[in-house]
Amino acid sequence: MLRQLSAQDASFIYQETPATPMQVGSVAILDPATSPYGPLTLEAMTGFYEERLHLMPTARRRLLNVPFGLDHPYWIEDEGFDLEYHLREVGLPEPWDWRALYTLAARILSRPLDMSRPPWEAYLIHGLDRLDGAPPGCVGLLFKNHHCAVDGASGVEMALALADLAPEMAAVPPPQAPWRPDRAPSDGELLLRTWGNSMLRPMQFGELLARSVSRSPSLPSALRQDLPAQTPAPRTRFNAPVTPHRVVGMERFPLDEVRAVKNEVAGATVNDVALTICGGALRKYLEAKIELPEDSLLAMVPISVRKPTAEYGQGNAVSAMFVAIGTHLEDPVQRLQQVRDATAAAKQMANALGADTMLRYNEFVPAAVSNLAQRLTTEFARANQAAPAFNCSITNVPGPQVPLYTMGCRTVTTIGYGPVTHNMGLIMPIGSYCGEFTISFTSCREMIPDPDFFMACIRAAFAEMRNAALGADAATAQAKVAAIAKNYGHMAEAALAEVRAARTKASEASSS
Numbered sequence: 037m038l039r040q041l042s043a044q045d046a047s048f049i050y051q052e053t054p055a056t057p058m059q060v061g062s063v064a065i066l067d068p069a070t071s072p073y074g075p076l077t078l079e080a081m082t083g084f085y086e087e088r089l090h091l092m093p094t095a096r097r098r099l100l101n102v103p104f105g106l107d108h109p110y111w112i113e114d115e116g117f118d119l120e121y122h123l124r125e126v127g128l129p130e131p132w133d134w135r136a137l138y139t140l141a142a143r144i145l146s147r148p149l150d151m152s153r154p155p156w157e158a159y160l161i162h163g164l165d166r167l168d169g170a171p172p173g174c175v176g177l178l179f180k181n182h183h184c185a186v187d188g189a190s191g192v193e194m195a196l197a198l199a200d201l202a203p204e205m206a207a208v209p210p211p212q213a214p215w216r217p218d219r220a221p222s223d224g225e226l227l228l229r230t231w232g233n234s235m236l237r238p239m240q241f242g243e244l245l246a247r248s249v250s251r252s253p254s255l256p257s258a259l260r261q262d263l264p265a266q267t268p269a270p271r272t273r274f275n276a277p278v279t280p281h282r283v284v285g286m287e288r289f290p291l292d293e294v295r296a297v298k299n300e301v302a303g304a305t306v307n308d309v310a311l312t313i314c315g316g317a318l319r320k321y322l323e324a325k326i327e328l329p330e331d332s333l334l335a336m337v338p339i340s341v342r343k344p345t346a347e348y349g350q351g352n353a354v355s356a357m358f359v360a361i362g363t364h365l366e367d368p369v370q371r372l373q374q375v376r377d378a379t380a381a382a383k384q385m386a387n388a389l390g391a392d393t394m395l396r397y398n399e400f401v402p403a404a405v406s407n408l409a410q411r412l413t414t415e416f417a418r419a420n421q422a423a424p425a426f427n428c429s430i431t432n433v434p435g436p437q438v439p440l441y442t443m444g445c446r447t448v449t450t451i452g453y454g455p456v457t458h459n460m461g462l463i464m465p466i467g468s469y470c471g472e473f474t475i476s477f478t479s480c481r482e483m484i485p486d487p488d489f490f491m492a493c494i495r496a497a498f499a500e501m502r503n504a505a506l507g508a509d510a511a512t513a514q515a516k517v518a519a520i521a522k523n524y525g526h527m528a529e530a531a532l533a534e535v536r537a538a539r540t541k542a543s544e545a546s547s548s
Contacts, residue, residue: 039111046108048183055280056457057148061180063451067171070203071444076175078125084443090211091197091542094185098154103223107230115217128163142282155182170448187354196538199440270329274462275424278480285487286451286476287494294473296517300505304376307432310466312372315361316497332360333427357382368501428462435469453478
Protein backbone atom coordinates (compact mmCIF):
# COMPACT_ATOMS: atom_id res chain seq x y z
CA MET A 37 0.00 0.00 0.00
CA LEU A 38 1.36 3.41 -0.98
CA ARG A 39 2.16 5.73 1.95
CA GLN A 40 2.86 9.39 1.31
CA LEU A 41 5.71 11.13 3.09
CA SER A 42 4.79 13.94 5.44
CA ALA A 43 6.01 17.46 4.66
CA GLN A 44 8.72 17.08 7.31
CA ASP A 45 9.89 13.73 5.94
CA ALA A 46 10.00 15.13 2.40
CA SER A 47 11.95 18.20 3.53
CA PHE A 48 15.00 16.02 4.21
CA ILE A 49 14.93 14.94 0.55
CA TYR A 50 14.59 18.52 -0.68
CA GLN A 51 17.55 19.65 1.47
CA GLU A 52 19.94 16.99 0.16
CA THR A 53 22.88 17.93 -2.07
CA PRO A 54 26.00 15.94 -3.05
CA ALA A 55 27.82 17.65 -0.16
CA THR A 56 25.01 17.19 2.37
CA PRO A 57 23.64 13.63 2.41
CA MET A 58 20.80 13.61 4.95
CA GLN A 59 21.70 10.44 6.86
CA VAL A 60 21.17 9.38 10.48
CA GLY A 61 22.25 6.30 12.36
CA SER A 62 24.87 4.87 14.69
CA VAL A 63 27.88 2.61 15.07
CA ALA A 64 27.28 -0.07 17.71
CA ILE A 65 30.35 -1.70 19.28
CA LEU A 66 29.53 -5.40 19.85
CA ASP A 67 31.39 -7.93 21.98
CA PRO A 68 31.25 -11.40 20.31
CA ALA A 69 32.63 -13.04 23.48
CA THR A 70 29.07 -13.26 24.82
CA SER A 71 27.68 -14.94 21.72
CA PRO A 72 26.73 -18.62 21.87
CA TYR A 73 26.60 -18.69 18.06
CA GLY A 74 30.28 -18.37 17.26
CA PRO A 75 32.02 -15.63 15.22
CA LEU A 76 29.86 -12.89 13.76
CA THR A 77 29.89 -13.21 9.98
CA LEU A 78 28.12 -11.53 7.09
CA GLU A 79 26.18 -14.75 6.55
CA ALA A 80 24.93 -14.69 10.16
CA MET A 81 24.08 -11.00 9.82
CA THR A 82 22.10 -11.69 6.65
CA GLY A 83 20.08 -14.39 8.37
CA PHE A 84 19.44 -12.09 11.33
CA TYR A 85 18.00 -9.36 9.11
CA GLU A 86 16.03 -11.79 6.94
CA GLU A 87 14.21 -13.05 10.00
CA ARG A 88 13.43 -9.53 11.25
CA LEU A 89 12.67 -7.56 8.09
CA HIS A 90 9.00 -7.39 9.04
CA LEU A 91 10.02 -5.55 12.24
CA MET A 92 11.64 -2.79 10.14
CA PRO A 93 8.76 -0.93 8.47
CA THR A 94 10.82 0.92 5.86
CA ALA A 95 13.36 -1.84 5.14
CA ARG A 96 11.79 -2.84 1.81
CA ARG A 97 10.30 0.51 0.80
CA ARG A 98 11.74 2.79 -1.84
CA LEU A 99 10.68 6.27 -2.82
CA LEU A 100 8.30 7.01 -5.69
CA ASN A 101 8.34 10.58 -6.95
CA VAL A 102 5.27 12.44 -8.21
CA PRO A 103 5.65 13.90 -11.74
CA PHE A 104 7.00 17.46 -11.79
CA GLY A 105 7.32 17.40 -7.99
CA LEU A 106 3.69 18.50 -7.63
CA ASP A 107 3.25 16.53 -4.40
CA HIS A 108 5.42 14.87 -1.81
CA PRO A 109 6.86 11.45 -2.73
CA TYR A 110 5.36 8.13 -1.70
CA TRP A 111 6.78 4.98 -0.14
CA ILE A 112 6.28 1.86 -2.23
CA GLU A 113 7.15 -1.73 -1.31
CA ASP A 114 10.05 -2.40 -3.67
CA GLU A 115 9.53 -5.34 -6.01
CA GLY A 116 13.28 -5.36 -6.72
CA PHE A 117 14.34 -5.47 -3.06
CA ASP A 118 17.72 -7.19 -2.63
CA LEU A 119 18.82 -7.62 1.00
CA GLU A 120 22.39 -8.49 0.04
CA TYR A 121 22.81 -5.06 -1.54
CA HIS A 122 22.12 -3.34 1.79
CA LEU A 123 24.45 -5.48 3.95
CA ARG A 124 28.19 -4.88 3.67
CA GLU A 125 31.34 -6.24 5.36
CA VAL A 126 34.58 -4.28 5.85
CA GLY A 127 37.80 -4.62 7.83
CA LEU A 128 39.19 -1.84 10.02
CA PRO A 129 42.71 -0.85 8.90
CA GLU A 130 45.63 -0.57 11.30
CA PRO A 131 46.10 0.48 14.04
CA TRP A 132 42.61 -0.89 14.79
CA ASP A 133 41.83 1.85 17.34
CA TRP A 134 39.12 4.49 17.86
CA ARG A 135 40.74 6.94 15.44
CA ALA A 136 40.79 4.32 12.68
CA LEU A 137 37.14 3.51 13.38
CA TYR A 138 36.12 7.18 13.32
CA THR A 139 37.94 7.68 10.02
CA LEU A 140 36.29 4.63 8.43
CA ALA A 141 32.85 5.66 9.69
CA ALA A 142 33.32 9.21 8.38
CA ARG A 143 34.20 7.90 4.91
CA ILE A 144 31.10 5.68 4.83
CA LEU A 145 28.92 8.57 5.99
CA SER A 146 30.32 10.84 3.29
CA ARG A 147 28.76 8.65 0.59
CA PRO A 148 25.12 9.38 -0.27
CA LEU A 149 22.61 6.55 -0.28
CA ASP A 150 21.18 5.20 -3.52
CA MET A 151 17.69 6.75 -3.44
CA SER A 152 16.42 4.42 -6.19
CA ARG A 153 16.53 1.64 -3.57
CA PRO A 154 15.27 1.45 0.03
CA PRO A 155 17.47 4.15 1.59
CA TRP A 156 19.51 2.28 4.21
CA GLU A 157 22.74 0.31 4.56
CA ALA A 158 24.35 -1.75 7.34
CA TYR A 159 28.08 -2.48 7.64
CA LEU A 160 29.71 -5.25 9.66
CA ILE A 161 33.16 -3.95 10.70
CA HIS A 162 35.84 -6.45 11.75
CA GLY A 163 39.15 -5.82 13.50
CA LEU A 164 38.20 -3.52 16.39
CA ASP A 165 41.01 -4.97 18.50
CA ARG A 166 42.48 -1.87 20.16
CA LEU A 167 39.53 0.21 21.29
CA ASP A 168 40.44 1.72 24.64
CA GLY A 169 37.66 0.90 27.11
CA ALA A 170 36.23 -1.98 25.05
CA PRO A 171 37.10 -5.70 25.07
CA PRO A 172 39.57 -6.87 22.39
CA GLY A 173 38.07 -8.57 19.38
CA CYS A 174 34.95 -6.40 19.18
CA VAL A 175 33.07 -5.89 15.93
CA GLY A 176 31.19 -2.83 14.76
CA LEU A 177 27.73 -2.55 13.25
CA LEU A 178 27.29 0.69 11.37
CA PHE A 179 23.72 1.43 10.34
CA LYS A 180 22.79 4.42 8.23
CA ASN A 181 19.32 5.41 7.12
CA HIS A 182 17.98 8.39 5.24
CA HIS A 183 16.45 11.00 7.52
CA CYS A 184 13.25 10.97 5.45
CA ALA A 185 12.53 7.48 6.84
CA VAL A 186 13.33 7.83 10.55
CA ASP A 187 14.16 10.33 13.26
CA GLY A 188 16.11 9.65 16.45
CA ALA A 189 13.11 8.40 18.43
CA SER A 190 11.77 6.06 15.74
CA GLY A 191 15.31 4.82 15.08
CA VAL A 192 15.79 3.89 18.73
CA GLU A 193 12.35 2.27 18.74
CA MET A 194 13.38 -0.02 15.89
CA ALA A 195 16.77 -0.74 17.48
CA LEU A 196 15.06 -1.87 20.68
CA ALA A 197 12.72 -4.13 18.70
CA LEU A 198 15.67 -5.80 16.97
CA ALA A 199 17.72 -6.27 20.15
CA ASP A 200 17.58 -9.06 22.73
CA LEU A 201 17.83 -8.93 26.51
CA ALA A 202 20.09 -12.00 26.71
CA PRO A 203 22.78 -13.56 24.50
CA GLU A 204 20.29 -16.20 23.35
CA MET A 205 18.18 -14.67 20.60
CA ALA A 206 14.49 -14.61 21.46
CA ALA A 207 12.03 -16.22 19.08
CA VAL A 208 10.75 -13.71 16.56
CA PRO A 209 7.02 -13.91 15.86
CA PRO A 210 6.55 -14.49 12.14
CA PRO A 211 4.62 -11.99 10.03
CA GLN A 212 0.91 -12.67 9.87
CA ALA A 213 0.94 -12.42 6.09
CA PRO A 214 3.69 -12.86 3.51
CA TRP A 215 5.31 -9.68 2.22
CA ARG A 216 4.18 -8.55 -1.22
CA PRO A 217 5.61 -5.76 -3.36
CA ASP A 218 3.39 -2.95 -4.53
CA ARG A 219 2.34 -2.35 -8.09
CA ALA A 220 3.92 0.92 -9.18
CA PRO A 221 1.15 3.36 -10.18
CA SER A 222 1.33 5.24 -13.45
CA ASP A 223 2.10 8.95 -13.65
CA GLY A 224 -1.57 9.59 -14.35
CA GLU A 225 -2.62 7.77 -11.17
CA LEU A 226 -0.13 9.77 -9.12
CA LEU A 227 -1.40 13.03 -10.57
CA LEU A 228 -4.97 11.95 -9.78
CA ARG A 229 -3.91 11.35 -6.17
CA THR A 230 -2.35 14.81 -6.13
CA TRP A 231 -5.61 16.36 -7.32
CA GLY A 232 -7.53 14.46 -4.62
CA ASN A 233 -5.13 15.70 -1.93
CA SER A 234 -5.57 19.29 -3.11
CA MET A 235 -9.36 18.93 -2.74
CA LEU A 236 -9.11 17.65 0.84
CA ARG A 237 -6.57 20.12 2.19
CA PRO A 238 -8.90 23.15 2.60
CA MET A 239 -11.16 21.12 4.93
CA GLN A 240 -8.19 19.73 6.85
CA PHE A 241 -6.74 23.24 7.18
CA GLY A 242 -10.04 24.50 8.62
CA GLU A 243 -10.03 21.78 11.27
CA LEU A 244 -6.44 22.56 12.23
CA LEU A 245 -7.12 26.30 12.39
CA ALA A 246 -10.07 25.71 14.72
CA ARG A 247 -7.88 23.62 17.04
CA SER A 248 -5.21 26.32 17.03
CA VAL A 249 -7.70 29.01 17.99
CA SER A 250 -9.01 26.87 20.85
CA ARG A 251 -5.57 26.75 22.47
CA SER A 252 -4.62 30.37 21.70
CA PRO A 253 -5.67 31.75 25.14
CA SER A 254 -2.55 30.16 26.65
CA LEU A 255 -0.28 32.06 24.27
CA PRO A 256 -0.59 35.60 25.68
CA SER A 257 0.20 34.40 29.20
CA ALA A 258 3.28 32.61 27.88
CA LEU A 259 4.42 35.71 26.03
CA ARG A 260 4.00 37.84 29.17
CA GLN A 261 6.57 35.77 31.08
CA ASP A 262 10.05 37.19 31.61
CA LEU A 263 11.80 35.22 28.91
CA PRO A 264 15.59 35.37 28.63
CA ALA A 265 16.77 37.81 25.98
CA GLN A 266 17.66 35.98 22.78
CA THR A 267 20.42 37.42 20.63
CA PRO A 268 20.93 36.41 16.99
CA ALA A 269 23.26 33.50 16.34
CA PRO A 270 26.84 34.76 15.78
CA ARG A 271 28.66 33.47 12.73
CA THR A 272 31.28 30.82 13.49
CA ARG A 273 33.41 28.37 11.53
CA PHE A 274 30.45 25.96 11.67
CA ASN A 275 28.23 28.40 9.78
CA ALA A 276 29.67 28.22 6.29
CA PRO A 277 29.37 25.94 3.26
CA VAL A 278 30.38 22.34 4.02
CA THR A 279 32.39 19.92 1.91
CA PRO A 280 31.25 16.32 1.26
CA HIS A 281 33.87 15.02 3.72
CA ARG A 282 32.89 14.14 7.29
CA VAL A 283 34.59 13.76 10.63
CA VAL A 284 33.07 11.95 13.62
CA GLY A 285 34.02 11.26 17.23
CA MET A 286 32.63 10.35 20.63
CA GLU A 287 33.36 10.68 24.36
CA ARG A 288 31.93 8.47 27.15
CA PHE A 289 31.11 9.44 30.75
CA PRO A 290 29.37 7.82 33.76
CA LEU A 291 25.67 8.65 33.61
CA ASP A 292 25.44 8.80 37.42
CA GLU A 293 27.96 11.66 37.44
CA VAL A 294 25.81 13.58 34.97
CA ARG A 295 22.75 13.00 37.16
CA ALA A 296 24.67 14.11 40.24
CA VAL A 297 25.64 17.36 38.51
CA LYS A 298 22.01 17.89 37.49
CA ASN A 299 20.87 17.56 41.12
CA GLU A 300 23.22 20.32 42.26
CA VAL A 301 21.33 22.98 40.27
CA ALA A 302 17.65 23.28 41.14
CA GLY A 303 15.33 22.60 38.23
CA ALA A 304 18.06 21.39 35.88
CA THR A 305 17.67 18.27 33.76
CA VAL A 306 20.11 15.77 32.28
CA ASN A 307 19.48 17.42 28.91
CA ASP A 308 20.45 20.81 30.40
CA VAL A 309 23.73 19.32 31.65
CA ALA A 310 24.39 17.86 28.20
CA LEU A 311 23.83 21.23 26.54
CA THR A 312 26.07 22.90 29.11
CA ILE A 313 28.92 20.44 28.50
CA CYS A 314 28.59 20.97 24.73
CA GLY A 315 28.62 24.72 25.29
CA GLY A 316 31.77 24.41 27.39
CA ALA A 317 33.47 22.25 24.76
CA LEU A 318 32.64 24.71 21.98
CA ARG A 319 33.87 27.60 24.12
CA LYS A 320 37.22 25.88 24.67
CA TYR A 321 37.58 24.87 21.02
CA LEU A 322 36.76 28.28 19.56
CA GLU A 323 38.79 30.07 22.23
CA ALA A 324 41.85 28.01 21.23
CA LYS A 325 41.25 29.07 17.61
CA ILE A 326 40.90 32.71 18.72
CA GLU A 327 37.37 32.64 17.23
CA LEU A 328 35.14 32.77 20.33
CA PRO A 329 32.24 35.21 19.73
CA GLU A 330 31.17 37.63 22.45
CA ASP A 331 27.58 36.41 22.21
CA SER A 332 26.49 32.90 23.11
CA LEU A 333 26.23 30.28 20.41
CA LEU A 334 22.68 29.17 19.66
CA ALA A 335 21.84 25.47 19.44
CA MET A 336 18.86 23.92 17.71
CA VAL A 337 17.54 21.20 20.03
CA PRO A 338 15.05 18.76 18.43
CA ILE A 339 11.92 17.91 20.46
CA SER A 340 10.14 14.65 19.79
CA VAL A 341 6.39 15.17 19.39
CA ARG A 342 5.77 11.52 18.59
CA LYS A 343 2.57 10.28 20.21
CA PRO A 344 2.48 6.88 21.97
CA THR A 345 -0.17 5.81 19.46
CA ALA A 346 1.94 6.82 16.45
CA GLU A 347 2.61 4.22 13.79
CA TYR A 348 5.58 2.10 14.76
CA GLY A 349 8.95 3.20 13.40
CA GLN A 350 7.44 5.55 10.85
CA GLY A 351 9.02 8.80 9.70
CA ASN A 352 9.77 11.99 11.60
CA ALA A 353 7.81 13.69 14.36
CA VAL A 354 10.19 16.38 15.54
CA SER A 355 9.83 20.02 16.45
CA ALA A 356 12.65 22.21 17.74
CA MET A 357 13.62 24.71 20.38
CA PHE A 358 16.49 27.16 20.16
CA VAL A 359 18.73 27.47 23.19
CA ALA A 360 21.65 29.77 23.98
CA ILE A 361 24.26 27.35 25.35
CA GLY A 362 26.28 29.87 27.35
CA THR A 363 29.55 29.84 25.42
CA HIS A 364 30.13 33.44 26.57
CA LEU A 365 30.20 32.33 30.24
CA GLU A 366 33.40 30.95 31.74
CA ASP A 367 31.82 29.53 34.91
CA PRO A 368 30.16 26.15 34.12
CA VAL A 369 27.57 26.42 36.93
CA GLN A 370 26.46 29.84 35.69
CA ARG A 371 26.30 28.36 32.20
CA LEU A 372 24.11 25.50 33.45
CA GLN A 373 21.78 27.94 35.21
CA GLN A 374 21.39 29.97 32.02
CA VAL A 375 20.78 26.86 29.93
CA ARG A 376 18.18 25.66 32.47
CA ASP A 377 16.31 28.97 32.18
CA ALA A 378 16.59 29.04 28.39
CA THR A 379 15.26 25.50 27.91
CA ALA A 380 12.40 26.10 30.36
CA ALA A 381 11.36 29.21 28.43
CA ALA A 382 11.66 27.42 25.08
CA LYS A 383 9.53 24.51 26.32
CA GLN A 384 6.93 26.93 27.67
CA MET A 385 6.69 28.65 24.32
CA ALA A 386 6.51 25.32 22.46
CA ASN A 387 3.70 24.13 24.74
CA ALA A 388 1.78 27.38 24.25
CA LEU A 389 2.10 27.27 20.46
CA GLY A 390 1.69 23.51 20.24
CA ALA A 391 4.80 22.04 18.64
CA ASP A 392 2.86 19.26 16.94
CA THR A 393 0.31 21.79 15.65
CA MET A 394 3.02 23.90 14.06
CA LEU A 395 4.31 20.80 12.29
CA ARG A 396 0.90 20.10 10.84
CA TYR A 397 0.73 23.57 9.27
CA ASN A 398 3.70 22.52 7.11
CA GLU A 399 1.45 19.94 5.46
CA PHE A 400 -0.53 22.73 3.78
CA VAL A 401 2.43 24.27 1.98
CA PRO A 402 2.25 23.00 -1.63
CA ALA A 403 4.94 20.40 -2.27
CA ALA A 404 6.37 22.26 -5.27
CA VAL A 405 6.65 25.46 -3.20
CA SER A 406 8.22 23.59 -0.28
CA ASN A 407 10.71 21.88 -2.57
CA LEU A 408 11.71 25.15 -4.24
CA ALA A 409 11.96 26.99 -0.91
CA GLN A 410 14.17 24.29 0.61
CA ARG A 411 16.47 24.25 -2.39
CA LEU A 412 16.72 28.05 -2.54
CA THR A 413 17.53 28.14 1.17
CA THR A 414 20.21 25.51 0.63
CA GLU A 415 21.71 27.47 -2.28
CA PHE A 416 21.79 30.70 -0.23
CA ALA A 417 23.51 28.80 2.57
CA ARG A 418 25.98 27.20 0.15
CA ALA A 419 26.82 30.64 -1.19
CA ASN A 420 27.29 31.80 2.42
CA GLN A 421 24.76 34.59 1.86
CA ALA A 422 22.32 33.69 4.64
CA ALA A 423 22.80 34.63 8.29
CA PRO A 424 22.85 31.52 10.48
CA ALA A 425 19.55 30.76 12.21
CA PHE A 426 21.54 28.74 14.75
CA ASN A 427 25.11 27.57 15.13
CA CYS A 428 24.84 23.83 15.73
CA SER A 429 22.37 21.06 16.49
CA ILE A 430 22.41 19.11 19.77
CA THR A 431 20.02 16.16 19.98
CA ASN A 432 19.45 13.94 23.02
CA VAL A 433 17.98 10.46 22.45
CA PRO A 434 18.10 8.45 25.71
CA GLY A 435 18.61 4.72 25.46
CA PRO A 436 17.81 1.79 27.79
CA GLN A 437 19.73 1.27 31.02
CA VAL A 438 20.02 -2.53 30.68
CA PRO A 439 22.44 -4.54 28.50
CA LEU A 440 21.25 -5.24 24.96
CA TYR A 441 22.44 -8.04 22.68
CA THR A 442 22.56 -8.22 18.89
CA MET A 443 23.10 -11.62 17.28
CA GLY A 444 24.26 -12.82 20.72
CA CYS A 445 26.85 -10.03 21.06
CA ARG A 446 26.60 -7.59 23.95
CA THR A 447 26.36 -3.96 22.91
CA VAL A 448 29.30 -2.16 24.58
CA THR A 449 28.51 1.37 23.43
CA THR A 450 27.20 3.30 20.43
CA ILE A 451 28.34 6.31 18.45
CA GLY A 452 25.49 8.47 17.19
CA TYR A 453 25.70 10.57 14.05
CA GLY A 454 23.48 12.90 12.08
CA PRO A 455 23.45 15.14 9.01
CA VAL A 456 25.12 18.50 8.61
CA THR A 457 24.09 21.14 6.11
CA HIS A 458 25.45 24.28 4.53
CA ASN A 459 25.53 26.98 7.22
CA MET A 460 25.16 24.37 9.99
CA GLY A 461 28.20 22.13 9.97
CA LEU A 462 28.07 20.53 13.42
CA ILE A 463 25.61 18.14 15.03
CA MET A 464 26.21 16.61 18.47
CA PRO A 465 24.04 13.55 19.23
CA ILE A 466 23.75 12.79 22.97
CA GLY A 467 22.96 9.27 24.15
CA SER A 468 22.76 7.14 27.26
CA TYR A 469 22.93 3.37 27.62
CA CYS A 470 23.45 0.98 30.50
CA GLY A 471 24.86 3.58 32.91
CA GLU A 472 26.91 5.38 30.26
CA PHE A 473 26.46 8.89 28.89
CA THR A 474 27.90 9.67 25.44
CA ILE A 475 28.51 12.84 23.46
CA SER A 476 29.15 12.21 19.76
CA PHE A 477 29.66 14.67 16.93
CA THR A 478 29.48 14.79 13.15
CA SER A 479 31.00 17.70 11.26
CA CYS A 480 32.71 18.78 8.07
CA ARG A 481 36.38 17.83 8.03
CA GLU A 482 37.31 21.38 7.03
CA MET A 483 35.53 22.78 10.09
CA ILE A 484 37.03 20.32 12.59
CA PRO A 485 40.38 19.29 11.08
CA ASP A 486 41.60 18.22 14.54
CA PRO A 487 38.89 15.91 15.95
CA ASP A 488 41.17 14.58 18.71
CA PHE A 489 41.50 18.12 20.07
CA PHE A 490 37.73 18.66 19.84
CA MET A 491 37.20 15.46 21.87
CA ALA A 492 39.74 16.72 24.40
CA CYS A 493 37.65 19.88 24.71
CA ILE A 494 34.56 17.74 25.44
CA ARG A 495 36.46 15.82 28.15
CA ALA A 496 37.77 19.03 29.68
CA ALA A 497 34.32 20.63 29.68
CA PHE A 498 32.84 17.59 31.45
CA ALA A 499 35.59 17.53 34.09
CA GLU A 500 35.21 21.26 34.66
CA MET A 501 31.43 20.91 35.02
CA ARG A 502 31.74 17.93 37.38
CA ASN A 503 34.31 19.60 39.64
CA ALA A 504 32.44 22.90 39.79
CA ALA A 505 29.09 21.29 40.64
CA LEU A 506 30.19 18.42 42.92
CA GLY A 507 33.19 20.09 44.58
CA ALA A 508 36.91 19.56 44.33
CA ASP A 509 36.97 17.09 47.22
CA ALA A 510 37.01 13.64 45.59
CA ALA A 511 35.43 11.81 48.55
CA THR A 512 32.50 14.23 48.78
CA ALA A 513 31.91 14.12 45.02
CA GLN A 514 31.99 10.32 45.00
CA ALA A 515 29.48 10.18 47.87
CA LYS A 516 27.07 12.34 45.85
CA VAL A 517 27.48 10.08 42.82
CA ALA A 518 26.95 6.95 44.93
CA ALA A 519 23.72 8.38 46.34
CA ILE A 520 22.48 9.03 42.82
CA ALA A 521 23.31 5.47 41.75
CA LYS A 522 21.27 4.11 44.66
CA ASN A 523 18.29 6.37 43.93
CA TYR A 524 18.18 5.29 40.29
CA GLY A 525 18.25 1.57 40.99
CA HIS A 526 14.60 1.26 39.99
CA MET A 527 15.42 2.43 36.45
CA ALA A 528 16.53 -1.03 35.33
CA GLU A 529 13.02 -2.48 35.60
CA ALA A 530 11.60 0.48 33.68
CA ALA A 531 14.24 -0.07 30.98
CA LEU A 532 13.30 -3.75 30.68
CA ALA A 533 9.67 -2.77 30.25
CA GLU A 534 10.67 -0.25 27.55
CA VAL A 535 12.49 -2.90 25.51
CA ARG A 536 9.65 -5.41 25.86
CA ALA A 537 7.10 -2.77 24.83
CA ALA A 538 9.14 -1.93 21.70
CA ARG A 539 9.22 -5.59 20.64
CA THR A 540 5.49 -5.97 21.27
CA LYS A 541 4.69 -2.83 19.27
CA ALA A 542 6.85 -4.05 16.38
CA SER A 543 5.15 -7.43 16.34
CA GLU A 544 1.70 -5.86 16.41
CA ALA A 545 2.63 -3.49 13.61
CA SER A 546 3.85 -6.36 11.44
CA SER A 547 0.52 -8.13 11.96
CA SER A 548 -1.59 -5.19 10.82
